[in-house]
Amino acid sequence: MHDIRLIRENPQAFDAGLARRGFAPLSAEILAMDASLRALQTDMQAALARRNEASKAIGQAMAQGDRDRAEALKAEVATLKTALPEQETAERARLAALQDRLAALPNLPAADVPDGEDEEGNVEIARWGTPRGFDFAPQEHADFAPALGLDFETAAKMSGARFAFLKGQMARLERALGQYMLDRQTIEQGYTECATPLMVRDEAAFGTTQLPKFREDLFQTTDGRWLISTAEMSLTNAVREDILSEEQLPMRMTALTPCFRSEAGSAGRDTRGYIRQHQFWKVELVSIVRPEDSDAELERKTRAAELILEGLGLPYRKMLLCAGDMGFAARKTYDLEVWLPGQNAYREISSCSNCGDFQARRMNTRFRREGVKGNEFVHTLNGSGLAVGRTLVAILENYQQADGSVTIPEALLPYMGGITELTP
């Protein structure tokens, strides 16, 4: 959510930021809405002031037993009040219109985010690892993984497309990946392990910006709750409406949860394989920090995700997203893309974003500085550390062997119960 005061103070900067995200200038329209709202509020407040004054006088008149005077004042207030209901209705409508307008606008990009309209404008920051040379033609996981227990047909019988049924060694490997990631983020990176609700209400979905604009991407339960599309929703909303003390910050939380996505807008994309599912596991990393710490925290968080890829020996590249390709709430985002030899491409496996105070305003999450009067909005960050399903794909494709088996990376062996390779 944008701060209307910042727009008033510097409409040019607001429009310039929106332009970088592909929006036409909107400050004039928004400021006009703001002006009409405040003009109305000023009128209303004057009327209310007179009403309050008269009401007080009635109380005094009654106390003094001056009934005639009290009745006269009552009549006066009654006429004063005739205009109020209409004004209140109009005020509510104008306020809602302004808030809806602001809530539908994405965060503005940070100064060091490159220009660009789409993923073509993203900037590669670094590469790690050397893609393995194969003495055979590496296959896509969708072609050889079904023989290893990644079963799409069984899932389709009960659930349809974009679901998988993992069996035996494959299910074990996915579980091992989740455990490995969670252990490293909690033990090495200091994130607090959380187990969260997988369903949340409207306000929470609004807080992390899935609502109102992206409701079609979510699944909704029959009682009106939303299945989380990422644990960012449940972890970040842990502090909604809170006033934190400064010593509670930074707050770092992680959770291994299923994520549910309708993939409404991606018909036809990634229909083969385990890349784009309605349901997948992910280890999410959320930080709640002071404003001055959020830039450094983004670097720290991205590094925490990189270390998982490095620990598993998976080559990747680090991308700085351009203004046009960032998510709605982000002011700066790094994507990590893992090398998939079967597809001969880098594919997104982690996205780490600094949301600034954008979500905090929606959640009304503030903190108090020691010795300083008043509250400030916190900054929120989120990142995947990592998407488990896509990591499974990366393991399968990078560690595949000519005979269709897959060797298990050393780091996962302690979690595999004696399994050292997946065999058909």
Add this chain to the structure above:
RNA sequence: GGAGAGUUGGCUGAGUGGUCGAAAGCGUCGCACUCGAAAUGCGAAGUGCUUGAGCAACGGUACCGAGGGUUCGAAUCCCUCACUCUCCUCCA
């Protein structure tokens, strides 16, 4: 699912429909005492909005879970909803 109790400022917790933005305590900040600190004493302070002539002060207005309603006037009465707690029922 049934019955009941509750939701008040950073926290705990009072509050007969009419100076209640709200007692008190804790915590916070300032001052005094002290070499310094603790203890003690004194004092200060809620938040949002404000096209009120700009900033500050001051003033106006709103805010006692959320939203409606009654009333000249609502923290206080009524309705709806959310949440918390207790008991019963059901259940992994």
